[in-house]
Amino acid sequence: MSVPPESRYAVLARRVVETYAAQLLRDLQIINERTVRELGPPPHGGLPVQVKRKPKPAPWVQPVPALDDNAHTAPHVPMPERKDPAMSKPMPPAIENGLPAPPVPQKLRELLKDYPELIQRLQEVLDDYSRKPNRLMPFDGAIWALEGRLDSFFSEAREELEAAYAKGDPEGIEKAKKKRFAVGYSRLNKGPMSELASYFEGARDQVIRNARP
Incomplete structure (x- = not known):
């Protein structure tokens, strides 16, 4: 043929x-x-070796234990309504299909492990984005949000370095240089974004499954 x-x-x-x-x-x-x-x-000795880790399964693909037909079910007890809004915690942000906001990619966490406050600010960016994602390009929108915040980190680190030079603080200069390098490498390294791609691919598949009759 x-x-x-x-x-x-x-x-x-x-x-x-x-x-x-x-x-x-x-x-x-x-x-x-x-x-x-x-x-x-790169610094003397090179960058620390990043051990490859098996990605954790997304929350929506976790196996659900089967219910035993013979098992006794506990009676449903209604939860009392909380009157005080100050005592209630806000619901975690979720994208349009009800999935939780994506976490900061693990590789970014490793690169910025000495700066937990920066990791927290990156998570806040993803939380805010997940409330109003880009419908046409959700993955690209998340990357743009992270890159914008990383750019601001680099500007802040550069200002800290300039301030340390102005004060003539050798310890502050070395500390600011280390931070600028970590932030700059995170900003230019596109590897961590693959974790976000896997997340949004799973979200897309979940939406398709939910849409099926």
């Missing part, structure tokens, strides 16, 4: 994939050059 020729759609799809792959390679080269230009060479 002769192999049928590729359809116009298949040819177009293949060209799009090839173009996208070439663009990724160019972007990586630009990122590497920009990292060395802005931050200089």
Whole structure:
């Protein structure tokens, strides 16, 4: 049997994939050059080795234990309504399909492990974004939100370094340099964003499953 020729759609799809792959390679080269230009060479001894960890399953794919038909069910006790709004905790943010807000990618947490306040601010950005996500490009919107906050971190670290130089504080200068390098590397390193891609792919699949009759 002769192999049928590729359809116009298949040819177009293949060209799009090839173009996208070439663009990724160019972007990586630009990122590497920009990292060395802005931050200089890596510190003596290199960056700490990041141990690959198995990603935790998303909350919506956790197995649900089956109920035993013979098991006795506890009577339903209505919970009393809380009158004091100050005592009630806010509900965790969720995207439109009811899924919880994505956590800060693990690799970003490792790069910024010495700065827990920055990790908390990144989580706040994701929480705010999840309340009003970009309907057409939810994954891209989350990346833009994180990149915007990382840019502000880099500006703050640069200002701290300038202030340390102005005071002539050697310890403050070294501390600010370390922070600027960690923030700058996090800002230019696109690897952690793959965790967000996995999250939103799972969210999309969950929406599709929920939409099925």
